Amino acid sequence: MALIKVKTREEQKVKIVPVEEEDYKALTKKRYHFSWKSFKGHANVAVYKLQIPGEDDILGVMALIDFPRESRIEISLLACSLENVGENKTYEGIAGNLIAYAGRLAVKRYGKNACLSLVPKTRLKKHYIDKYGMLDAGWQLFLEGKVLNDIILKYLL
Amino acid sequence: MNTKKISVKYTSEELADAYVHPSILSPAQKKEAGNQLKAARAKVQAEITAEDKLTSDILQLRFRLEDYLSNGAFNPKLKFSYFLKAYVQLLNKKRKVFAREINIDETELSQLINDHRSPSENIIIRLELHSNKAIPAIAWYKLIEKEKEHYIITNKTIRKREEKNVSNRLAVAID
Numbered sequence: 001m002a003l004i005k006v007k008t009r010e011e012q013k014v015k016i017v018p019v020e021e022e023d024y025k026a027l028t029k030k031r032y033h034f035s036w037k038s039f040k041g042h043a044n045v046a047v048y049k050l051q052i053p054g055e056d057d058i059l060g061v062m063a064l065i066d067f068p069r070e071s072r073i074e075i076s077l078l079a080c081s082l083e084n085v086g087e088n089k090t091y092e093g094i095a096g097n098l099i100a101y102a103g104r105l106a107v108k109r110y111g112k113n114a115c116l117s118l119v120p121k122t123r124l125k126k127h128y129i130d131k132y133g134m135l136d137a138g139w140q141l142f143l144e145g146k147v148l149n150d151i152i153l154k155y156l157l
Numbered sequence: 158m159n160t161k162k163i164s165v166k167y168t169s170e171e172l173a174d175a176y177v178h179p180s181i182l183s184p185a186q187k188k189e190a191g192n193q194l195k196a197a198r199a200k201v202q203a204e205i206t207a208e209d210k211l212t213s214d215i216l217q218l219r220f221r222l223e224d225y226l227s228n229g230a231f232n233p234k235l236k237f238s239y240f241l242k243a244y245v246q247l248l249n250k251k252r253k254v255f256a257r258e259i260n261i262d263e264t265e266l267s268q269l270i271n272d273h274r275s276p277s278e279n280i281i282i283r284l285e286l287h288s289n290k291a292i293p294a295i296a297w298y299k300l301i302e303k304e305k306e307h308y309i310i311t312n313k314t315i316r317k318r319e320e321k322n323v324s325n326r327l328a329v330a331i332d
Contacts, residue, residue, distance in 0.1 A: 033176060062177070078177035085175040086167050095174055108220035112205070112213035115198055119179035119190065127173030137197035139182060139190035144198055145205040149212045 001101075001156055003059070003091040012052060012091065014059070016101045019047040023058065032061055033079045039063050045076060050098055059084055060094040064102055071110035072142075075102055075118040093155070099132055100155035103148050117142040214247040215291045222292065226299050231307040237300045238272035244284070244292065245270065259283040275301060 002011045019027070019036075027036035039045045050060040062078040080094045099116070106114035117140050120128055125141060128134045132151055134141040143151060167175075182190060218240065225235050245255050245266075256266040261280065268274040276284075276297070285294035 034178065075177050076179065080175040086171045089175075092174075095177075104216075104220055107213055107216050108224065111217040112210045113202075114213065117194060118177050119182065121172075121178065121180055123169050124173040127170050131173060135197060135201065137190075138193035139180070139186060140194045142194060142197065144201045145213070146209045149209060149216060152216060 001097055003093040003097065006089060006092055014050055014097060015053050016048050016050050016098065019049045019061065023049060026056075026058060027061060031082045032058075033082075034077055036061060036063075036077075048098070048101065050094055050101075057081075059091060060098050062098045062102065064105070066109075068109075070115065071106075071113040072115040072117055073102055073106040073109075075099065075116065096132065096151075097155050099143075100151045103143055103152045104156055107148065107152065112145075114148060115142055115144040116148060211247070215288065218243055218247060219292050219296070222296050222300070226296065226303065231303055236272060236304055237276060237297065238270055240297075240300060241276075241284075242270045244288070259287055 001016065002013050004010070005012055021040070024037050024040050029035050036047065039047050044065060046064045046066070048062055048064070049058045051058055058081060060078070060080045063076040065074045065076050066072075067074065078095060078098055080089070083089065084091050084094055103114075103116045106116045117137075118128070118134075119140050125136070128141050129136060132143070133147040134143055135147060222240055225232065245252060248255060250258075252266055252270075253263050256263040259266075259280070260283070265274070269276055269280070278298075281294045281297040281301075284292065284297055
């Protein structure tokens with residue numbers, strides 16, 4: 001699991017782990033675009049953070065909802081930290097690693113029946129399809145079967 | 158920064174590269190979205206190849222193994238034998254065939270699967286090669302090591318048995 005430092009093209013290893021109670025103080029709307037605190041204590045939402053091992057700074061965060069009866073995990077929200085958005089970003093690959101990690105969780109739980117989905121903004125749909133190989137299901141986009149395996153293999157192994 | 162502001166500041170591509178913030182659907186749209194996804198998934202599952210199914214199964218086994226190894230606690234159910242059995246099962250092959258593929262006797266394979274013997278280095282290397290490195294030898298090795306560690310830490314019988322072989326113990330007590 002690694003990011004690319006945009007300036008030097010160096011690879012930077014990262015880890016993705018569950019968000020802890022004290023992390024919510026750092027997850028401000030200004031830097032991570034959403035009110036992540038609203039997920040605090042939500043039993044049906046799992047929130048994960050991406051960090052460089054040994055560092056406290058959170059580079060990316062995502063909220064997942066599990067639908068066991070459908071063998072499916074939904075990416076409810078995902079955000080990179082402010083300095084990793086746009087053309088002047090420090091690292092590339094944060095969202096890709098987080099999406100692939102969500103896929104890993106789905107495959108670990110549901111094997112060949114696993115599905116990872118999201119409900120995109122209409123104008124961003126094409127980019128998710130082009131960048132992550134997502135499949136179009138109308139209102140939703142999803143990864144399942146080969147495309148799900150592919151994103152895991154690309155980012156995580 | 159609210160959604161409207163970032164939509165102005167960044168291109169769609171940059172937004173998709175940094176955020177997933179969902180569209181808010183009405184109850185009717187949610188229902189439609191559910192039906193659409195169900196139909197699209199059924200189509201994918203109908204067309205999924207045996208190779209892709211096997212890849213998913215292998216990944217699932219690998220992730221379960223990795224997560225078990227990174228979690229400190231020993232689970233007596235999740236030993237080398239358990240994961241080897243799972244590996245052989247997902248290949249959908251008879252044990253006799255698999256034993257031949259890694260050049261061991263079928264009896265030896267049964268003993269490994271039934272936890273009646275420990276694997277040699279050769280076996281775990283062969284398992285890595287057989288899985289085309291999908292499950293590396295080091296993962297199999299760490300499983301055996303985890304079992305051994307548990308055995309060393311908890312086994313009282315061996316401590317009792319070995320007492321007779323130790324004399325002139327240190328007088329200081331640190332534990």
